[in-house]
Amino acid sequence: MKILVPVKRVLDYNVKPRVKADGTGVDLANVKMSMNPFDEIAVEEAIRLKEKGAATEIVAVSVGPAKAQETLRTALAMGADRAIHVQTDDEVEPLAVAKILKAIADEETPGLVILGKQAIDDDSNQTGQMLAALLNWGQGTFASKVEVDGSSVNVTREVDGGLETVKLSTPAIVTTDLRLNEPRYATLPNIMKAKSKPLAAKTPGDYGVDTAPRLTITNVVEPAKRSAGIKVGSVDELIAKIKETGVIA
Numbered sequence: 001m002k003i004l005v006p007v008k009r010v011l012d013y014n015v016k017p018r019v020k021a022d023g024t025g026v027d028l029a030n031v032k033m034s035m036n037p038f039d040e041i042a043v044e045e046a047i048r049l050k051e052k053g054a055a056t057e058i059v060a061v062s063v064g065p066a067k068a069q070e071t072l073r074t075a076l077a078m079g080a081d082r083a084i085h086v087q088t089d090d091e092v093e094p095l096a097v098a099k100i101l102k103a104i105a106d107e108e109t110p111g112l113v114i115l116g117k118q119a120i121d122d123d124s125n126q127t128g129q130m131l132a133a134l135l136n137w138g139q140g141t142f143a144s145k146v147e148v149d150g151s152s153v154n155v156t157r158e159v160d161g162g163l164e165t166v167k168l169s170t171p172a173i174v175t176t177d178l179r180l181n182e183p184r185y186a187t188l189p190n191i192m193k194a195k196s197k198p199l200a201a202k203t204p205g206d207y208g209v210d211t212a213p214r215l216t217i218t219n220v221v222e223p224a225k226r227s228a229g230i231k232v233g234s235v236d237e238l239i240a241k242i243k244e245t246g247v248i249a
Ligand code: AMP
Pocket: 006, 007, 008, 009, 036, 038, 039, 042, 061, 062, 063, 064, 092, 094, 097, 114, 115, 116, 117, 118, 119, 120, 122, 123, 124, 125, 126, 127, 128
């Protein structure tokens, strides 16, 4: 079984985002970018399935600018076998990404597509679900456990009340939650080996997908700064403060 793993290059999760002065988005100039953390978990899960003998090939895909190739090389260094880079400098919305992934899935016929549950830059949490709809495949989202069982896959999902397990027949879509696994670091020899793994260069046009945005971002603002707290001397004083201000400072 082949596994397709879409990986997105995003602002590194350790970097504090700065909003552009004109409020049109987050300033990405000269900041560290990395693979979306949920996608690292997806790559790791695909590698574990291959190590268990449940998968034969892992193909990483990224839609984005030239530098997205670095993200793909990271996936290759972790253990993916080959990569597809769909190059565009445009901001690509989840629907357009899902349409590109559908075209790739039609060509590659994977048994599983494992995506992150969300990209930490746009927090859309849409691409996996849209891809499942476009392909008409079953989906197991927010996975905390994935077990391949013949031609089906059991996905344990983190839901509000606890855990739910769904059985999907393959081909299927899985999206990863934080507790699914702890991704490995790429070792230096594997980083070197990754440089010679195949990486195909494509464009959205090759898949007949128009990436023109359908949404307009009207404003982006930083979260309000928290004001400093105060110390109270007693429970009575605390209750009085809460009554007075309506909040716990
Ligand atoms: P989102 O719906 O934007 O929150 O993204 C969910 C998941 O879709 C991500 O974790 C990735 O696995 C995948 N994805 C989204 N955008 C891209 C992209 N530009 N290239 C590759 N994969 C993507």
